[in-house]
Amino acid sequence: MRAVREFVVAAAAIALVASCAPGSGSDDEGSQQTEDKKLTYLYFTDGPDEQATRNLLAEYKKKTGITVDLQIVPFDNLEQRLQARLSGSNAPDVARLTNIEPFRPDLLDLNTFQKASLDGKFLKGADAYVSGEGGELLAVPSDLTMNGPLVNVDQFKKAKVPLPDPKDPWTWDEMVKAAEKVQAANKTQNAIAMDVSGHRFSTMLSQYGTSFFDVSGKALAFDEAKATAAVKRFAELNDSGVMPKDLWLQAGTKYKGANEIFLAQQTPVYISGNWQVSAFAKEAKFNWAAAPNPCQEECGGFPGGKFMVSFKESKRQKQAADFIAFMNSKESQQRMAEEANFLPTRQDLISSGLTYPQRNADMQVYLADVARTPETAYGTTYSPAFSATATATVEELAKVLAGKATPEQAVGAIKAAAEKALGDVA
Structure with missing residues (x-):
C-alpha cells in the first residue's frame, strides 16, 4: 500500500471544530446546534479495533461535545447497505471502507475542510487511489495491514x-x-x-x-x-x-x-x-x-487496509472532516495501533516506529515486512x-x-x- 522508501516525517495539525455544517438548511438555531453535536459513523469491525475505536470516540466527545453514533454492520453487507443508504438519501456522515471505488462519485473532498491536517500525511503508495481527478482528497488510509x-x-x-x-x-x-x-x-x-x-x-x-x-x-x-x-x-x-x-x-x-x-x-x-x-x-x-x-x-x-470517508450528501460535512482528522492524527493513530495491534498509515509514525504494549515482537515482524x-x-x-x-x-x-x-x-x-x-x- 505504500512506497515506504519515500516516507518523510510529517507533522499533524488537527483542528477540532464543532460549527454549523454546510448544506444544512434549518432555520431553528437551537435544533441546528443539537444536530451539530452528533455524527453517524458506518463501521465494520475486525475485532479488537471496536473497543479501541470506542475509546477514541469517548475522547472525541470529551474534547468537542460531539457524540459519534457508531453504526456497526457486517463486513459482507457493508457495500450493499451503504449503496442502499446513498440511494435513499440517508448517507452516514463517515464510513469505514476497504474499497472506495464503488462510492467515488459520492465522496466528499476532505481537503475542503482539513487540507493542512490530512493532505500528504499518509502512505504515498495510496495517493493515486485516494485522490480525485482534480487533486481532491476523497479518503484517508486509516490503518495498514x-x-x-x-x-x-x-x-x-x-x-x-x-x-x-x-x-x-x-x-x-x-x-x-x-x-x-x-x-x-x-x-x-x-x-x-x-x-x-x-x-x-x-x-x-x-x-x-x-x-x-x-x-x-x-x-x-x-x-x-x-x-x-x-x-x-x-x-x-x-x-x-x-x-x-x-x-x-x-x-x-x-x-x-x-x-x-x-x-x-x-x-x-x-x-x-x-x-x-x-x-x-x-x-x-x-x-x-x-x-x-x-x-x-x-x-x-x-498490504491492505481501511479508509475513512465522508459524503457529499452529509449535512455535517465540516464536522465529518474534523472527525476524520482527529481519528487520523498522529496521537489517535498511535493509540489505535497500540490498542488493536494495527499498523499505522501516517508517514511520521512509520518513520519513528511503534512499541506495542502487547505482542510487540509479533508486530515488529509485520513492521519489518512493510519495508x-x-x-x-x-x-x-x-x-x-x-x-x-x-x-x-x-x-x-x-x-x-x-x-x-x-x-x-x-x-x-x-x-x-x-x-x-x-x-x-x-
Whole structure:
C-alpha cells in the first residue's frame, strides 16, 4: 500500500471544530446546534479495533461535545447497505471502507475542510487511489495491514524445527520443508494453510516476482511466467495435502479464513496477517508467533487496509472532516495501533516506529515486512481494478484445484480479468 522508501516525517495539525455544517438548511438555531453535536459513523469491525475505536470516540466527545453514533454492520453487507443508504438519501456522515471505488462519485473532498491536517500525511503508495481527478482528497488510509505467516511455536518445538530469524526470512522451499517436518511430527492434517482470498494469494504472487499492476495501479505489470510458477506451486501444495485443498474448493469465490484450522492445531503454519494478532492472543490455547514472509524472487508480504470517508450528501460535512482528522492524527493513530495491534498509515509514525504494549515482537515482524514489500504490491492493492481482479483470481485457482483448468489457462484468464478490470475503471 505504500512506497515506504519515500516516507518523510510529517507533522499533524488537527483542528477540532464543532460549527454549523454546510448544506444544512434549518432555520431553528437551537435544533441546528443539537444536530451539530452528533455524527453517524458506518463501521465494520475486525475485532479488537471496536473497543479501541470506542475509546477514541469517548475522547472525541470529551474534547468537542460531539457524540459519534457508531453504526456497526457486517463486513459482507457493508457495500450493499451503504449503496442502499446513498440511494435513499440517508448517507452516514463517515464510513469505514476497504474499497472506495464503488462510492467515488459520492465522496466528499476532505481537503475542503482539513487540507493542512490530512493532505500528504499518509502512505504515498495510496495517493493515486485516494485522490480525485482534480487533486481532491476523497479518503484517508486509516490503518495498514500486512499479510504474513503465523506459526504454532509449540508444534515447532516438539518437532525440533527452528523458527525463522526475523532478520533472515525463509525461502519458500525452506518454509515448506520446515512445515512438512512439523506436520509429520505432530500428525496435523496440513502443514500450511492460506485464507481463501485473492488478496492473500497476491502475497505469493509478489514473492514470486510479479503483481497485477504497476506502482501507479493504473497499468498492467503481470508477468505470466512468474505467475504460472506461483500457481503451479500453489496447486502442487494443495494436491499433496500440504495445504487444505477442500478449503478453497468449497468456498467458491467468497472469502473464507483458515483461522479455525490453525486454532484447532491442524496446521503449524497459517498465512494470514497482523489483524489476527489480537484475536489469537485471546483465542489460541498454545504458544504461537508471527514469522517473516518467505522469500522467493522477492521478500515481504502484501498490504491492505481501511479508509475513512465522508459524503457529499452529509449535512455535517465540516464536522465529518474534523472527525476524520482527529481519528487520523498522529496521537489517535498511535493509540489505535497500540490498542488493536494495527499498523499505522501516517508517514511520521512509520518513520519513528511503534512499541506495542502487547505482542510487540509479533508486530515488529509485520513492521519489518512493510519495508521489504515491493512497491508494485502497494500499487496493486490500491488499484481501483484490484478488487475485481482478486475475485477472478480465486475463481481461476479453484478451477485449477478442481482439475478444470491448467495453471497456464488460469494465468491467462487472470490476466484477461485484470485487463478488463482496468478498462472498467478507466
